[in-house]
Amino acid sequence: MKCFSFKGIMRLNIILGIVIVAFGLELLDTTIAWAVIPDISSSLNTSNALIYLALSAYLISNAIFIPLGSWLIPKFGSKKIFSCAILFFTVGSLTIATSQSIHIFILGQAIEGLGGALMVPTGRNLLLKVSHQSQHPKILNMLPLCGNLAGMIGPTLGAFITEALSWHFIYLVNIPFLIFLFILTQIHFPKKNTPSLKKPFDFYGFFFLATASFTGILGANLLSENISNLFLPSSMIIFAVFFVFLAIKHLKKSQLLIQTYPFSVDTFKSSIISGSLFRMALGGLTMSLPVFLHYKYSYTYIEAGSVMIFQPIGLLCGRFLSTKLYAKVGYMKSILIGCILSIACILTILLASKAISFFEIAIILLIIGFCQSIVFTGCNCLTFYGFKGEEINNVNVLMALFQKYSFAFSGTIVALTMTITNAFVNSNHSHTLSIEIFMLISISLILISILKMFQTETNIGVVSSKSTKN
Known part of the structure; x- marks a missing residue:
């Protein structure tokens, strides 16, 4: 089912809207607890460190169950799997919201992780199958839209709800939306978009x-x-x-379960590795920058947190402008531009000889966010380049796995850098030094991603992206 008729385009847009909101709800539940971890730990009579570890149960469960999609989707169809994913996510949210012990809290996170592992990859898989390849840049560009908004409002919303009611209610915010998405899924998702699969699990x-x-x-x-x-x-x-x-x-x-043949395709191998390295570099920078601003330039926590909102704003701007850039110069040059600008921004922060003002750091974060959008979407488009039909399902699962691992290990690299630096440098500047070291690591990761990306043919992206005009 390729969506060229008016009815087909409308249906595609509705499905796209459903998956965009699902993506946002998943990201919202990931970020909404960040600002209220002390309240959660106090309520559950445990430590902050254990709550951080409990929150990682979502990530672990998510990574574990993502490969299931490659077997379940062809066997049962996107509609059933997406619907079940919403139900799992809802049950997980309710379990967390009603938890009175750390064990139930972890169980809820794990159930949510299962739902998230199947929800967004299934939706993305369906969208790429029912659309023409020329529509893929727009689809992949728009998918994280609500996710970017969730990243902006998640911690603040969590703090507000906890202050007004209780931390338990932050996991109830998404329930009405999940119910609405479930109803829309039953109406608009195709009943069976893939043939039955008879291969064993x-x-x-x-x-x-x-x-x-x-x-x-x-x-x-x-x-x-x-x-x-x-x-x-x-x-x-x-x-x-x-x-x-x-x-x-x-x-x-x-x-x-997962077919490994995509790794024999240069565009897939280069883009998925480069995208993962870039995601680790910029993801870790986003996590650590507020701490850096606080310790080096004496930003208050409110100031450091507030200025970070400009990074997702840059991401949002990139969502609307990057497709035009791809059409003009191609994927490869666009990715190169994004990587070089990102390195320039990191060096600006790292080598600044005087305090960086709020306005200056806001501009830098806008550019970084814009670069993230260009590189992420460009790499995603190249990851799917040349694959059709059932191949998309397999590539989709592999990409989801790499994205999840890169996100998980970006935080680990930051934390590990801080821990090692604090262990060997016993001074008031250890926090600043550790993040400066990570900035150098992030620059190295971006440089490696550039080298890896340009091991493939540089004109592939140009041809593909210019076809989006047609």
Whole structure:
């Protein structure tokens, strides 16, 4: 079903709207608790550190169950899987909202993670299948729209609701929207957009990937929390590497759960690795910059938090302007522009000889946000370049996995850099120094992403993006 008729275009736009809102709700639940962690820990009679670890249960569950989509979607269709994902997400939210212990809180996060793992990838998979390739840049550009807004308002909304009512209510905000999305899904999603799949479920492949995700993400989180006890987190990371090796070896033979052939395509391999490196670099910078501004330039926490809103504003601006840039100069040059501007912005912050004003840092964050939009969407479009039909489902799952891992490890690198620096540098400037070190790491990651991206043909993006005009 390619959407060229007026009715088809309208249906595509409605489905796009449903998935955009779903993406926003997932991101909202990820960010809404950031500002009220002390309240949650006090209510559940536990420590802030354990709440941070509990919140990572969502990420772990999300990474574990993403590969399921590659098997479930072709077998049952996007409508059923997306509907079930909404139900899981709703149950998870209700479980967290009614939790009176840390164990139930973690259980709710895990259930939400399962819902999130299937919700957005399933919606994106459907959109890319029912649309023409020339529409993909617009679709991939618009998908994170509500997610960007959620990143802007999440912490503030969480703090406001907690102050007015209780932290439990922050997980009830999305329930009416989820119910509405469920109803719209039953009306507008196609009943069966893919043929039935009769291949067996790859239990070993799922087990290897799930174990690697669990041990890797949890081990990285534990390592970033405390480097004085290296045995447990290091052992978990070693186990993760071992199970990744087993998963790759198994999947190459079975090709059941996830097919590995996309890695033989230069555009896929280059774009997914480059996009992941860039996401780690800029994601970590976004997390650490408020702390840097506070310690180096004496910004208050309110000032440091407030100025960060300009980064998602830049992202939003990029959503509307990047497709024009792709059409004019192509994906590859657009990505290069975004990477170079990002490095310039990081160096401006790093090498500033005097205090950076609120206005100046706001401009820098606007540019960084705009660059993120250009690079992320460009890499996403190139990731799907040349794939059609059922191939999109497999590529979609692989991309979702890489995005989740890069997001998880960006925070880990920041925390680990801070922890190591604080352990060896015993001074009031250790916080500032650790983030300056991470800025150098982020620049290195971006440079590597540039080199990796341009190992492929540079004219591919130009041809593809210019076709969006037609």
